[in-house]
Amino acid sequence: xxxxxxxxxxxxxxxxxxxxxxxxxxxxxxxxxxxxxxxxxxxxxxxxxxxxxxxxxxxxxxxxxxxxxxxxxxxxxxxxxxxxxxxxxxxxxxxxxxxxxxxxxxxxxxxxxxxxxxxxxxxxxxxxxxxxxxxxxxxxxxxxxxxxxxxxxxxxxxxxxxxxxxxxxxxxxxxxxxxxxxxxxxxxxxxxxxxxxxxxxxxxxxxxxxxxxxxxxxxxxxxxxxxxxxxxxxxxxxxxxxxxxxxxxxxxxxxxxxxxxxxxxxxxxxxxxxxxxxxxxxxxxxxxxxxxxxxxxxxxxxxxxxxxxxxxxxxxxxxxxxxxxxxxxxxxxxxxxxxxxxxxxxxxxxxxxxxxxxxxxxxxxxxxxxxxxxxxxxxxxxxxxxxxxxxxxxxxxxxxxxxxxxxxxxxxxxxxxxxxxxxxxxxxxxxxxxxxxxxxxxxxxxxxxxxxxxxxxxxxxxxxxxxxxxxxxxxxxxxxxxxxxxxxxxxxxxxxxxxxxxxx
Amino acid sequence: xxxxxxxxxxxxxxxxxxxxxxxxxxxxxxxxxxxxxxxxxxxxxxxxxxxxxxxxxxxxxxxxxxxxxxxxxxxxxxxxxxxxxxxxxxxxxxxxxxxxxxxxxxxxxxxxxxxxxxxxxxxxxxxxxxxxxxxxxxxxxxxxxxxxxxxxxxxxxxxxxxxxxxxxxxxxxxxxxxxxxxxxxxxxxxxxxxxxxxxxxxxxxxxxxxxxxxxxxxxxxxxxxxxxxxxxxxxxxxxxxxxxxxxxxxxxxxxxxxxxxxxxxxxxxxxxxxxxxxxxxxxxxxxxxxxxxxxxxxxxxxxxxxxxxxxxxxxxxxxxx
Numbered sequence: 001x002x003x004x005x006x007x008x009x010x011x012x013x014x015x016x017x018x019x020x021x022x023x024x025x026x027x028x029x030x031x032x033x034x035x036x037x038x039x040x041x042x043x044x045x046x047x048x049x050x051x052x053x054x055x056x057x058x059x060x061x062x063x064x065x066x067x068x069x070x071x072x073x074x075x076x077x078x079x080x081x082x083x084x085x086x087x088x089x090x091x092x093x094x095x096x097x098x099x100x101x102x103x104x105x106x107x108x109x110x111x112x113x114x115x116x117x118x119x120x121x122x123x124x125x126x127x128x129x130x131x132x133x134x135x136x137x138x139x140x141x142x143x144x145x146x147x148x149x150x151x152x153x154x155x156x157x158x159x160x161x162x163x164x165x166x167x168x169x170x171x172x173x174x175x176x177x178x179x180x181x182x183x184x185x186x187x188x189x190x191x192x193x194x195x196x197x198x199x200x201x202x203x204x205x206x207x208x209x210x211x212x213x214x215x216x217x218x219x220x221x222x223x224x225x226x227x228x229x230x231x232x233x234x235x236x237x238x239x240x241x242x243x244x245x246x247x248x249x250x251x252x253x254x255x256x257x258x259x260x261x262x263x264x265x266x267x268x269x270x271x272x273x274x275x276x277x278x279x280x281x282x283x284x285x286x287x288x289x290x291x292x293x294x295x296x297x298x299x300x301x302x303x304x305x306x307x308x309x310x311x312x313x314x315x316x317x318x319x320x321x322x323x324x325x326x327x328x329x330x331x332x333x334x335x336x337x338x339x340x341x342x343x344x345x346x347x348x349x350x351x352x353x354x355x356x357x358x359x360x361x362x363x364x365x366x367x368x369x370x371x372x373x374x375x376x377x378x379x380x381x382x383x384x385x386x387x388x389x390x391x392x393x394x395x396x397x398x399x400x401x402x403x404x405x406x407x408x409x410x411x412x413x414x415x416x417x418x419x420x421x422x423x424x425x426x427x428x429x430x431x432x433x434x435x436x437x438x439x440x441x442x443x444x445x446x447x448x449x450x451x452x453x454x455x456x457x458x459x460x461x462x463x464x465x466x467x468x469x470x471x472x473x474x475x476x477x478x479x480x481x482x483x484x485x486x487x488x489x490x491x492x493x494x495x496x497x498x499x500x501x502x503x504x
Numbered sequence: 505x506x507x508x509x510x511x512x513x514x515x516x517x518x519x520x521x522x523x524x525x526x527x528x529x530x531x532x533x534x535x536x537x538x539x540x541x542x543x544x545x546x547x548x549x550x551x552x553x554x555x556x557x558x559x560x561x562x563x564x565x566x567x568x569x570x571x572x573x574x575x576x577x578x579x580x581x582x583x584x585x586x587x588x589x590x591x592x593x594x595x596x597x598x599x600x601x602x603x604x605x606x607x608x609x610x611x612x613x614x615x616x617x618x619x620x621x622x623x624x625x626x627x628x629x630x631x632x633x634x635x636x637x638x639x640x641x642x643x644x645x646x647x648x649x650x651x652x653x654x655x656x657x658x659x660x661x662x663x664x665x666x667x668x669x670x671x672x673x674x675x676x677x678x679x680x681x682x683x684x685x686x687x688x689x690x691x692x693x694x695x696x697x698x699x700x701x702x703x704x705x706x707x708x709x710x711x712x713x714x715x716x717x718x719x720x721x722x723x724x725x726x727x728x729x730x731x732x733x734x735x736x737x738x739x740x741x742x743x744x745x746x747x748x749x750x751x752x753x754x755x756x757x758x759x760x761x762x763x764x765x766x767x768x769x770x771x772x773x774x775x776x777x778x779x780x781x782x783x784x785x786x787x788x789x790x791x792x793x794x795x796x797x798x799x800x801x802x803x804x805x806x807x808x809x810x811x812x813x814x815x816x817x818x819x820x821x822x823x824x825x
Contacts, residue, residue, distance in 0.1 A: 140694065140697060140698045140719070141698065142698070143698065143700045144700060184573070184662075186661060186662075186685055186686070186687055187685060188662070189605075189661075189662030189663060189685075189823070196608065198571060198572025198573075198575035198576050198579070198610070199571050199572060199576060200572075201571055201572040201573055201575065202570070202571050202572070269691070269694070324690070324694050324697075325690045325693070325694075325710065325713065326690040326691055326694060327542070327690065333540055333541065333542035333543070334541050334542045335542075336542055337541060337542030337543070337546065337547060338542075340547070340709070340789070340790045340791075342789065343789035343790075345709065345712050345713045345791070346713065347712070347713015347714060347716065347717060348713060348714065348716075348717035348719065349713060349716050349717050350713070353716075410569075410570055410571060411569070412571070412576075451687070455684060455685075455686075458656075458682070458684055459656055459684060459700065459701070461653070461682075
């Protein structure tokens with residue numbers, strides 16, 4: 001079946017009133033879930049689970065998928081306005097989004113992330129349309145050694161995410177790594193740092209870490225500030241929301257690169273999805289930028305790239321979920337469940353055996369993203385008004401939302417206590433110069449590095465040559481080595497003064 | 505006086521028991537599931553919950569209490585009021601394997617839960633990568649015996665059924681195949697499909713798509729008898745591996761203090777539903793077989809499994825340390 005006939009079939013399925021309605025419901029719920037800090041997939045699942053049993057498989061999937069990618073749009077809103085990531089994958093957006101708000105550019109930042117979300121999603125969907133079957137085969141050719149080497153490249157590339165002293169950046173990564181070790185070790189089954197608490201057996205949720213280190217720490221830091229409002233200077237006119245020409249120009253290529261990075265990361269199952277994609281994209285932007293010192297102080301590139309990346313990853317993550325049956329997270333698992341209830345087994349042949357489902361879903365992604373764009377742009381002026389709420393109302397509300405959201409993860413008070421604990425420790429660490437972003441990166445990458453490295457060595461019966469014998473793995477390691485040499489060379493050669501003047 | 509009290513007590517007992525049974529369920533019934541939504545245990549619980557909501561005239565809800573290898577959910581059920589308003593859908597891991605796997609376990613599956621009925625059973629198959637140098641169970645055993653320590657098998661994690669059944673094959677045949685754990689059944693199936701590991705004992709439903717695409721071949725099914733939907737698949741026992749038969753079942757349990765009357769009513773109503781065509785369709789679409797049982801038979805099966813698995817887990821030295 002050619003691409004045109006496939007799309008025609010997809011439109012025929014997706015444009016029915018029923019599927020359009022489920023798509024709208026899904027993306028709306030997703031957006032709300034994304035905006036509210038911490039309130040994540042599980043709350044949405046319990047709300048909409050009963051529905052998926054009674055509607056046709058395609059409609060159920062269209063709706064659940066809408067929640068999934070819709071949440072990516074909403075996630076960056078609180079990151080930008082309040083330094084509070086709505087979803088784990090939008091933690092990176094805090095790095096430059098919040099400084100933009102502090103400079104009075106909240107409106108443009110929100111508009112750029114909305115456009116970036118849209119661009120990332122659409123480019124990823126286009127890749128999905130033309131290349132889904134071969135990409136599924138590509139994911140199947142990745143072995144543990146290849147995943148390991150890819151993570152090494154990721155770690156080297158993302159080393160630049162640190163903004164302060166390199167040693168403290170490294171220490172931050174290591175602390176993240178240690179926190180990532182908590183739980184039952186996959187390879188040996190050993191309990192690590194669980195202290196006999198069953199809630200810790202499956203590890204600490206990334207949401208807990210992100211909420212504590214970005215959200216609550218920000219709230220604690222603002223205690224005692226005389227200024228009663230987060231930002232009362234922001235212009236709330238349509239003009240004030242529009243990015244200027246320089247901001248538009250600076251965000252174009254980051255969106256393109258971010259979309260490419262996100263699409264690539266999303267295809268590989270079990271790589272942490274959007275968070276990993278956003279981190280990689282941020283690293284790429286900082287690396288390729290001629291003004292890397294601008295990052296962390298409100299660089300447009302620092303939000304446009306990662307935001308495109310996490311949305312692109314959210315769309316391309318459907319490739320492994322549908323064609324390999326590997327769920328990336330709770331929502332993906334639920335979607336697989338919904339499919340199986342209707343007797344459709346995800347697998348390499350799902351595209352040929354259930355074309356109306358696959359293409360209907362893909363076209364619904366297109367429609368859903370247009371809906372999100374239309375829903376989001378008018379809402380920006382309302383979101384910006386959040387900044388006019390006095391601290392004494394806003395901050396208790398945020399802390400309450402975080403508590404409810406984190407509790408909803410697995411209905412466990414242990415998670416809420418963990419947020420409290422990590423916030424206290426996190427506040428001290430950040431006051432001492434440690435950084436939240438490298439810590440989060442260590443937390444995401446560490447366990448995956450370890451798991452894949454040990455699995456590769458078990459498979460090779462202890463032979464380290466496995467990492468250079470496999471061409472994919474060798475390629476990644478080679479790139480990592482080149483990057484490392486480039487970085488070290490850059491550090492050793494005396495810096496030429498960077499011209500700060502821009503042609504505006 | 506004593507007479508009056510005993511008479512009153514007797515009358516109270518006579519009257520109260522039927523009243524109690526009639527009034528059950530007097531409130532929402534919660535079925536606790538130790539896993540996230542989407543898996544077979546969750547689907548089994550939800551299917552039963554939906555049918556029983558209309559049967560009992562009370563809402564029956566599913567509560568996914570994930571975490572801690574099922575400890576969180578199991579402990580919650582064990583400590584709940586045994587009035588039949590809290591039920592438990594659990595599997596082999598929580599009910600049979602955990603006590604032999606962990607040194608310190610906060611519940612006792614044999615004593616804390618009363619088996620009601622099995623709900624569904626998902627057959628496990630011995631699956632191999634398409635280019636693996638064996639096509640039948642016999643050939644696999646011969647190859648593995650000739651090449652000790654060379655073959656790797658993937659599993660859904662330490663102590664999972666996909667880990668223990670291959671160890672069981674090792675134990676019965678004297679094979680030395682190496683265990684490679686993954687994060688769940690789907691990544692393990694993908695590892696077999698991509699040839700990262702040669703074999704795996706996996707759910708028939710999760711390897712099905714890869715068999716259709718030609719990436720995986722099935723050598724045999726780990727069951728006493730052949731599967732009705734795949735009559736041409738020989739069992740492992742037919743392939744010369746004695747005893748090895750275990751499915752990935754989901755069963756319904758109540759806290760052990762529940763009264764006989766309530767337990768029997770739940771058993772009768774759930775089994776009646778499981779015998780319906782609707783139930784059969786729901787589960788076969790998911791690659792599972794509906795398995796209604798008498799409570800006593802289910803209990804006997806659990807005892808037999810516990811005995812067998814304690815021996816295998818010890819022999820294979822499966823420990824999480």
